[in-house]
Amino acid sequence: MNYINQTNIFFKIAGSKELNSSARILYLALLYKNNTLTWIERFTCTASELEGFSGLSESSLQRARKQLVDAGLIEYKKRRGRQPPIYSIPELNEHTLPFILNSKVKGNANGNVNGNVKGNAKTLVKTKQTKTTTANPFDDDEQNDDLKQHPLAYYQQAFGLSARGTLTQHLQDLANYFGNEIVNYAMQLAASKGKDFSYANGILKHWYDRHVKSLDEAQQDHSSKPGNQATRKPEAVAQEQKNVTKIKEWLAKEGES
Numbered sequence: 020m021n022y023i024n025q026t027n028i029f030f031k032i033a034g035s036k037e038l039n040s041s042a043r044i045l046y047l048a049l050l051y052k053n054n055t056l057t058w059i060e061r062f063t064c065t066a067s068e069l070e071g072f073s074g075l076s077e078s079s080l081q082r083a084r085k086q087l088v089d090a091g092l093i094e095y096k097k098r099r100g101r102q103p104p105i106y107s108i109p110e111l112n113e114h115t116l117p118f119i120l121n122s123k124v125k126g127n128a129n130g131n132v133n134g135n136v137k138g139n140a141k142t143l144v145k146t147k148q149t150k151t152t153t154a155n156p157f158d159d160d161e162q163n164d165d166l167k168q169h170p171l172a173y174y175q176q177a178f179g180l181s182a183r184g185t186l187t188q189h190l191q192d193l194a195n196y197f198g199n200e201i202v203n204y205a206m207q208l209a210a211s212k213g214k215d216f217s218y219a220n221g222i223l224k225h226w227y228d229r230h231v232k233s234l235d236e237a238q239q240d241h242s243s244k245p246g247n248q249a250t251r252k253p254e255a256v257a258q259e260q261k262n263v264t265k266i267k268e269w270l271a272k273e274g275e276s
Contacts, residue, residue: 020058020110025050028111029092035120036090041075041083046092048072053108056181059172061165063103063179091119102210103179166203166234170194173203177210186216193223200234201226208241 026047033043051072052064069080087093094107109115165173170190174182182190193202202223209219231237 020053020108022050022054025108025111028113028116031116032090032092032111032119038086038090039083041073041079042086042090044073045069045075045080045083046087049093049106049108053106056172056175059168059175061105061107061176062172063105063176065103065179100213105176166200166207168199168203170199170202170206173199173206174216177203177206178216197223197226197232198234201231201237204234204237 029046029050030043032038033046038046048069049064052068053059053062056062066077066080069075070077073080075083084093084095088095092109092111094109096105098104111119165176170193171182171187174180174186174190190202202219205219205222205226206216208222209216212218226237226240229240231240
């Protein structure tokens with residue numbers, strides 16, 4: 020993505036779409052954030068971070084974000100708990116410019132118009148002479164595709180922070196040894212438990228000791244650990260109940276003595 024070209028085309032759209040000053044400031048703040056991440060397809064950014072970049076209040080930020088989403092200039096997905104939301108900024112070019120200006124867009128006009136588009140996309144397809152898809156890049160079905168991205172990008176997505184200093188080289192070394200998917204899967208497990216990267220590092224050390232070399236092996240190893248199975252064997256449940264009964268009986272005898 021070309022920073023200057025993206026900004027120039029954005030202001031052409033901003034004037035036509037009558038975006039307010041808050042929406043324009045927020046867009047530039049998101050561009051700045053993605054530029055620091057060397058232009059990745061999807062990235063996370065906390066509200067407090069955006070407020071710091073833009074100087075906008077929480078309510079102004081929310082209204083500005085809605086304007087950008089409705090204009091098809093960004094895509095935004097809120098996540099559960101305290102996880103930072105995910106953003107995506109489609110690359111703007113001379114092919115997408117007339118389409119965004121002349122059509123009603125809901126969602127993301129990403130390059131070849133990836134997203135849910137209201138209007139006639141056939142004109143753009145003929146101009147580009149490419150096929151247009153309407154897949155949502157944030158669908159849960161594409162979770163495995165997320166694991167294929169470079170761990171530097173996935174680290175930011177999982178923990179809401181940019182990898183810096185020696186951690187950058189460490190992630191690169193892990194990717195060289197395990198491959199992107201295994202490293203990212205370890206970070207996914209850590210983030211799902213509300214843990215930081217040190218937890219993921221411990222998982223990777225365990226897999227290194229067990230000579231895990233594929234994503235399937237990593238997933239099987241994780242699911243085989245106690246407490247991670249989707250279902251438990253009846254005999255295991257029965258044994259646990261016996262243990263509980265024995266403890267209750269022992270406590271009762273202690274109370275009588």
